[in-house]
Amino acid sequence: MGYNIGLIPGDGIGPEIINEAVKVLDAVADKYGDDFNYSRLFLGGASIDAYGVPLTEETVAKAKEQDAVLMGSIGGDAKTSPWYRLEPSKRPEAGLLGIRKALNLFANLRPAVLYKELSGACPLKEELTEGGFDFMIMRELTGGLYFGERKTYEENGIRTAMDTLVYNEDEIRRIAIKAFETAKRRNNKVTSVDKANVLDSSRLWRSVVEEVSKDYPGVMLEHMLVDNCAMQIVRNPKQFDVILTENMFGDILSDEASMVTGSIGMLASASLNDTSFGLYEPSHGSAPDIAGQNKANPIATILSASMMLRFSLDLAMEADAIDRAVAIVLEEGYRTVDIMSEGNTLLGTKEMGDMIAGKIKR
Numbered sequence: 297m298g299y300n301i302g303l304i305p306g307d308g309i310g311p312e313i314i315n316e317a318v319k320v321l322d323a324v325a326d327k328y329g330d331d332f333n334y335s336r337l338f339l340g341g342a343s344i345d346a347y348g349v350p351l352t353e354e355t356v357a358k359a360k361e362q363d364a365v366l367m368g369s370i371g372g373d374a375k376t377s378p379w380y381r382l383e384p385s386k387r388p389e390a391g392l393l394g395i396r397k398a399l400n401l402f403a404n405l406r407p408a409v410l411y412k413e414l415s416g417a418c419p420l421k422e423e424l425t426e427g428g429f430d431f432m433i434m435r436e437l438t439g440g441l442y443f444g445e446r447k448t449y450e451e452n453g454i455r456t457a458m459d460t461l462v463y464n465e466d467e468i469r470r471i472a473i474k475a476f477e478t479a480k481r482r483n484n485k486v487t488s489v490d491k492a493n494v495l496d497s498s499r500l501w502r503s504v505v506e507e508v509s510k511d512y513p514g515v516m517l518e519h520m521l522v523d524n525c526a527m528q529i530v531r532n533p534k535q536f537d538v539i540l541t542e543n544m545f546g547d548i549l550s551d552e553a554s555m556v557t558g559s560i561g562m563l564a565s566a567s568l569n570d571t572s573f574g575l576y577e578p579s580h581g582s583a584p585d586i587a588g589q590n591k592a593n594p595i596a597t598i599l600s601a602s603m604m605l606r607f608s609l610d611l612a613m614e615a616d617a618i619d620r621a622v623a624i625v626l627e628e629g630y631r632t633v634d635i636m637s638e639g640n641t642l643l644g645t646k647e648m649g650d651m652i653a654g655k656i657k658r
């Protein structure tokens with residue numbers, strides 16, 4: 297069957313890691329008889345260089361025509377790149393915020409996976425992580441404190457600032473549905489994280505999540521306060537399957553979760569709207585310090601491509617094949633420089649892509 301996939305190579309290491317993901321997608325297409333039609337889209341610094349702005353209407357229109365979009369990474373070195381002499385609304389990052397908004401991407405998924413072969417990179421004690429862990433953070437991306445009314449003012453000569461945290465039940469319901477649907481494809485557990493002992497918005501969050509859970513009798517629901525969740529991620533990360541949470545809590549918890557895996561070059565992510573469409577990208581940035589040197593780890597992008605097949609194109613068999621190929625390559629001791637340790641074999645970006653694609657073709 298034919299699928300339209302938008303590709304945003306972006307900046308820095310973006311084009312290198314996207315090339316490797318396409319290599320792997322092509323291997324999957326060959327093996328399973330899928331037909332992937334790629335369209336290249338400009339965003340971020342590459343778009344500034346080509347069109348003078350970080351996001352064009354053409355990119356938005358083309359993205360909307362795709363079944364899903366796979367992105368490398370955007371941005372440059374803020375100290376040296378001319379992009380950062382532009383006003384903030386014209387810099388690369390504004391393009392990313394703009395496309396997320398234009399595509400109404402309200403759900404952000406960040407898997408936190410520790411492969412047993414990479415457990416040496418995990419800063420937690422071995423007995424807490426033995427055998428690895430695998431959970432997913434589902435973060436609300438377009439509401440809450442980052443989008444509420446805010447102001448800075450003086451009251452009786454005292455500088456004062458105010459931010460507001462607002463959620464309505466529809467915003468909570470649609471992300472809760474995504475979390476339960478995701479848990480159904482995984483291990484059937486949702487941990488909804490809030491601060492319901494203090495915040496009204498959290499009490500509404502909790503009650504709407506309870507309502508949604510009634511439609512998913514096969515998925516276990518638990519509630520956890522955010523301060524406890526921050527502790528539990530470092531104390532017992534193996535207990536989690538899908539963590540569902542609002543924007544700011546998710547921002548903080550997903551960075552904590554990525555730190556406990558210890559390997560930024562391995563972490564995929566997805567941003568979804570209420571159709572099957574999604575924007576998929578590695579969690580890391582454009583790593584300008586190693587761009588063009590064949591050193592970048594392409595695995596986060598390859599795993600983002602696997603998420604794309606699973607969540608947007610409904611190609612679970614093909615996604616499983618990619619995940620398995622990555623696991624085999626790690627088991628066989630192949631490493632890029634960021635995850636290298638003694639006794640393993642060092643590969644460059646291209647060679648890692650070849651190796652993973654080769655395991656799929658077998």
Ligand code: NAD
Nearest residue numbers: 369370371372373561580581582583584585586592593634
């Ligand atoms: P970064 O993630 O790009 O790099 C942090 C460190 O991790 C660097 O030492 C880098 O070499 C290393 N690293 C990152 N990805 C790697 C990979 N795949 N393989 C091997 N090593 C890897 O973060 P930064 O340096 O803070 O940001 C660089 C640029 O990326 C900035 O312009 C920033 O705005 C942008 N950025 C973009 C996104 C995005 O596109 N979603 C996300 C984060 C940062």
